[in-house]
Amino acid sequence: MFLTNLMPVQEAHDIIKSTLKTVGTENIVLEDAHMRVLAEDIRSNLNSPPFERSAMDGYAIKAEDTFGFSEANPAKFKIIDTIGAGQLSNKIVKTGQAVKISTGAPIPEGANAVVMEEYTNSDSELLEVETSVTPRENVSPMGEDFKKDDLVLRSGRLLKPQDLAIIASSGFNTVEVYKKPKVGIITTGTELVMPKPLLKGAEVINSNHYTFKAVVEASLAVPSLVHCIDSEKIVKDQFESMLDSHDVLITTGGTAISKGDVVVDVTEKLGEVLIHGVALRPGKPFGFGTVDDKPVFMLSGYPVAAMVQSDVFLRNSLYQMQGIEYQPQYVIKTTSKKIASNLGRTDYIRAKTDGSMVRPLKIKGSGIIRSMVESDSYILIEENLEGINEGTKCNVILYDSLTV
Amino acid sequence: MFLTNLMPVQEAHDIIKSTLKTVGTENIVLEDAHMRVLAEDIRSNLNSPPFERSAMDGYAIKAEDTFGFSEANPAKFKIIDTIGAGQLSNKIVKTGQAVKISTGAPIPEGANAVVMEEYTNSDSELLEVETSVTPRENVSPMGEDFKKDDLVLRSGRLLKPQDLAIIASSGFNTVEVYKKPKVGIITTGTELVMPKPLLKGAEVINSNHYTFKAVVEASLAVPSLVHCIDSEKIVKDQFESMLDSHDVLITTGGTAISKGDVVVDVTEKLGEVLIHGVALRPGKPFGFGTVDDKPVFMLSGYPVAAMVQSDVFLRNSLYQMQGIEYQPQYVIKTTSKKIASNLGRTDYIRAKTDGSMVRPLKIKGSGIIRSMVESDSYILIEENLEGINEGTKCNVILYDSLTV
Numbered sequence: 001m002f003l004t005n006l007m008p009v010q011e012a013h014d015i016i017k018s019t020l021k022t023v024g025t026e027n028i029v030l031e032d033a034h035m036r037v038l039a040e041d042i043r044s045n046l047n048s049p050p051f052e053r054s055a056m057d058g059y060a061i062k063a064e065d066t067f068g069f070s071e072a073n074p075a076k077f078k079i080i081d082t083i084g085a086g087q088l089s090n091k092i093v094k095t096g097q098a099v100k101i102s103t104g105a106p107i108p109e110g111a112n113a114v115v116m117e118e119y120t121n122s123d124s125e126l127l128e129v130e131t132s133v134t135p136r137e138n139v140s141p142m143g144e145d146f147k148k149d150d151l152v153l154r155s156g157r158l159l160k161p162q163d164l165a166i167i168a169s170s171g172f173n174t175v176e177v178y179k180k181p182k183v184g185i186i187t188t189g190t191e192l193v194m195p196k197p198l199l200k201g202a203e204v205i206n207s208n209h210y211t212f213k214a215v216v217e218a219s220l221a222v223p224s225l226v227h228c229i230d231s232e233k234i235v236k237d238q239f240e241s242m243l244d245s246h247d248v249l250i251t252t253g254g255t256a257i258s259k260g261d262v263v264v265d266v267t268e269k270l271g272e273v274l275i276h277g278v279a280l281r282p283g284k285p286f287g288f289g290t291v292d293d294k295p296v297f298m299l300s301g302y303p304v305a306a307m308v309q310s311d312v313f314l315r316n317s318l319y320q321m322q323g324i325e326y327q328p329q330y331v332i333k334t335t336s337k338k339i340a341s342n343l344g345r346t347d348y349i350r351a352k353t354d355g356s357m358v359r360p361l362k363i364k365g366s367g368i369i370r371s372m373v374e375s376d377s378y379i380l381i382e383e384n385l386e387g388i389n390e391g392t393k394c395n396v397i398l399y400d401s402l403t404v
Numbered sequence: 405m406f407l408t409n410l411m412p413v414q415e416a417h418d419i420i421k422s423t424l425k426t427v428g429t430e431n432i433v434l435e436d437a438h439m440r441v442l443a444e445d446i447r448s449n450l451n452s453p454p455f456e457r458s459a460m461d462g463y464a465i466k467a468e469d470t471f472g473f474s475e476a477n478p479a480k481f482k483i484i485d486t487i488g489a490g491q492l493s494n495k496i497v498k499t500g501q502a503v504k505i506s507t508g509a510p511i512p513e514g515a516n517a518v519v520m521e522e523y524t525n526s527d528s529e530l531l532e533v534e535t536s537v538t539p540r541e542n543v544s545p546m547g548e549d550f551k552k553d554d555l556v557l558r559s560g561r562l563l564k565p566q567d568l569a570i571i572a573s574s575g576f577n578t579v580e581v582y583k584k585p586k587v588g589i590i591t592t593g594t595e596l597v598m599p600k601p602l603l604k605g606a607e608v609i610n611s612n613h614y615t616f617k618a619v620v621e622a623s624l625a626v627p628s629l630v631h632c633i634d635s636e637k638i639v640k641d642q643f644e645s646m647l648d649s650h651d652v653l654i655t656t657g658g659t660a661i662s663k664g665d666v667v668v669d670v671t672e673k674l675g676e677v678l679i680h681g682v683a684l685r686p687g688k689p690f691g692f693g694t695v696d697d698k699p700v701f702m703l704s705g706y707p708v709a710a711m712v713q714s715d716v717f718l719r720n721s722l723y724q725m726q727g728i729e730y731q732p733q734y735v736i737k738t739t740s741k742k743i744a745s746n747l748g749r750t751d752y753i754r755a756k757t758d759g760s761m762v763r764p765l766k767i768k769g770s771g772i773i774r775s776m777v778e779s780d781s782y783i784l785i786e787e788n789l790e791g792i793n794e795g796t797k798c799n800v801i802l803y804d805s806l807t808v
Contacts, residue, residue, distance in 0.1 A: 173598060
């Protein structure tokens with residue numbers, strides 16, 4: 001099955017999205033959970049703080065004992081104990097008694113307020129309080145942050161530093177997260193060689209090897225890489241071997257639309273080709289299929305076309321497979337130049353932003369890597385537009401917004 | 405030396421910045437270079453593409469042979485060879501001859517244009533061309549992307565996928581990058597325990613252990629972690645042991661300003677305390693010093709205060725140490741509520757954005773972790789402002805913009 005008409009980008013998105021499944025979950029130690037995706041709701045095991053604690057350095061007292069007193073007429077107390085953070089007083093505070101207390105320490109039984117050190121004078125056992133404090137002053141209630149059984153985080157959250165803090169404080173040292181998709185990357189092309197300072201004959205450097213390892217890493221998934229010459233048998237063997245141990249395949253090269261091409265033929269033989277050729281520029285020769293229910297993303301051999309295809313179709317799919325809700329974020333900028341486009345085709349124009357303006361790069365050609373290095377964004381021209389005039393607003397996708 | 409006046413935030417920034425050094429460079433394989441920082445200019449070893457190549461599937465010919473011909477009167481050629489990508493033709497194309505050629509293959513000697521397959525008819529050895537092509541049509545020049553000795557990337561670049569592609573295509577399989585700072589994290593506090601479902605007495609969970617491992621990871625540096633009780637001897641021993649093998653120390657806890665506190669005392673004894681107490685809320689009890697010329701960031705024990713201190717002072721320092729030029733990015737939003745502040749103090753208000761609006765969170769207290777989890781940004785109130793009125797514009801730092 002080779003589609004002769006180019007498929008609209010949105011239709012391709014819908015087909016891909018409908019085939020994807022999350023890759024299952026695993027229990028990991030909380031220390032390793034940064035940038036992993038929560039696969040369970042977190043309800044706290046504990047109150048936080050776990051006890052009434054002092055919000056200040058000072059003295060725990062009965063507030064009533066200070067009522068009506070002032071600097072001119074200080075209230076008098078006997079200091080019966082001293083506690084720091086991590087210490088419990090075994091004393092019960094009675095009328096006229098005080099416990100010296102550090103910030104964060106538990107309020108001793110019998111006390112109901114803390115007077116700040118700066119409103120007091122003390123001389124070993126004797127304390128004068130020069131102000132009137134109200135009940136609960138400088139006392140942080142137990143569970144002020146969150147209470148036992150509170151829902152503190154929902155499944156699907158991409159875990160940032162502060163999220164680990166709340167999971168830890170809820171009493172957990174392990175956490176259920178989505179597995180990272182294991183991604184097999186097969187670069188194809190008989191002409192491709194690894195980087196070296198001199199090339200012979202028709203050799204071309206396999207830059208996709210590096211690009212797509214990095215794209216998969218940036219998508220929080222785990223890449224493994226192989227390279228194949230343009231031989232259907234070798235590519236087919238490699239597909240079968242990688243499909244055993246991976247959740248996704250990515251290929252580069254061998255996706256020409258005008259004819260059957262190696263990678264598309266192999267996918268067709270082992271499984272099903274669902275997309276071959278999309279109304280996207282650059283990146284028309286994009287293929288997608290499934291083999292053994294696993295998604296196969298067939299990208300162009302040309303570096304820029306392949307990058308655009310992966311920015312449009314691959315990254316968001318890898319997010320979806322690990323439970324991350326990702327929507328590309330557009331910003332609105334004014335274009336400094338007219339841009340031509342065709343109705344019915346979605347264009348991703350490499351561009352450089354400058355404040356509220358955006359400048360489409362002159363460089364054309366789906367092989368021009370420099371254009372990706374010198375740009376910081378795409379101008380997106382949807383299929384219902386016939387280009388954009390100079391000085392008009394347009395949708396811009398910053399490269400930085402492609403990562404979560 | 406304990407500073408009695410709170411230091412303005414900008415002054416603290418300047419002091420820290422002036423003490424920091426980059427941590428040296430190392431040569432690594434290009435495959436591992438994603439999100440590393442380039443420590444050399446890259447000049448290409450090669451032309452890219454390395455030869456004149458065909459931009460289309462078609463036939464390499466002499467353009468002159470088609471001049472004046474058309475569909476009604478096609479030009480006739482003899483097909484003398486067929487080459488795919490990766491193949492060189494050893495034939496020289498003469499008048500009336502054609503070489504069948506794939507996209508990306510080198511243009512054979514003698515030919516100066518490629519006619520697209522769709523404008524031709526062929527019958528084994530015979531080719532008809534139904535159009536007139538111009539010299540260089542469908543020929544991508546050698547070095548069209550970049551030329552040998554071109555400067556393709558500058559030192560200091562944080563390497564993204566497309567950067568690896570251009571380094572590879574320039575002929576390099578290794579690259580000189582800045583080392584990642586090795587960061588020793590010492591959490592202090594006798595009351596702190598690792599997460600467990602039930603706490604005893606005055607125990608509190610050490611959430612900073614998780615937060616700062618993740619903050620250091622998010623800053624592209626390498627964390628190692630230990631915990632110490634509030635003992636000057638133990639903290640001092642740990643400082644000395646970690647300083648041997650790390651580039652930076654971070655501590656949490658033991659930074660109280662009203663008195664000498666454990667961590668600050670230790671830094672003072674082993675090196676120099678340069679900052680102790682900043683006009684920042686939350687996060688006043690921030691300390692910074694150097695020991696053996698290595699920076700020591702002394703953060704609060706309270707989770708939120710420590711996070712703010714690290715967002716203000718630590719992350720950017722770790723970037724600077726590995727050669728990343730980082731400036732926090734502000735966005736302008738309209739506040740939905742009046743916010744009070746004091747002249748002379750910089751406030752970082754946890755807030756939640758919603759389109760062009762931003763809502764400061766009600767939750768106060770430097771221990772309230774939930775406020776960091778429920779917010780997505782800080783409203784920044786600089787020291788020269790006495791608060792912000794409802795409905796006015798303010799500077800907002802999105803948490804997402806804290807990472808590069």
